[in-house]
Amino acid sequence: MEVMAKNRPSDSAGPGQRQLRVGELIRRTLSDVLNRGDIHDPDLNRMSITVGEVRMSNDLKVATIYVLPLFGQGKEEVVGLLARNKGELRRVVSKSLTLKFAPDLRFRLDETFDRMDDTRRLFEQEDVRRDLDD
Template sequence: MTPRRVSRVASLIKEELSLIFLHKIQDPQLGVITITNVKVSADLRYAKVYISVYDKKNRNALLDKVDELKSMIRTELAHRITIRFVPELNFFIDDTNDYVERIEDIFKEIHKNDN
């Protein structure tokens, strides 16, 4: 596969997964989940799906719940997109925002006594 095709498929999967989480999954335990990134393997067989969750304290339990719903999510994705193989979905917590917050806190601490 060309990198451009892989990128287009990843973008399509991200968009469709966002809609699935918004409209099809009605589980109040999950709260607000955002699909932040999707990385698809070159053969389009596997997809790493990065999610951001509002509830930082229970994120591992939320990830477990999403993993339980994985087959239903993949089936729904298969109904929405037209490709030969719907990739195997693997969900991960995207902790980029946590990292950014830590860096900002460090900068604030460094510059606190600049006056």
């Protein structure tokens, strides 16, 4: 006999309220720490980094953090520097949250702005504008 889980959101339903709340708390914490330069890495502290979004796994054990350096300068470098300081950043996050487990931090480059620029350029093309006007 199979037992079905009731009222359980499917993976395609999107993140739950708790995932969103924890992700936002981590985003704010990391933004503050990076803004103040509280990490013991001069290479990281000399960069101005925007933490755009944090996506949490369903079990809250993995945080995928989307970052972008100011003006996009040092894109290639920023993810490596954050990964190099992952242990210290994870300790800071775990002190500020009351979770059973400190989430593993995974850093990714935030490409949202690049995609928005690409979309703007696409809409400026003559043939696309003509199709939209029809």
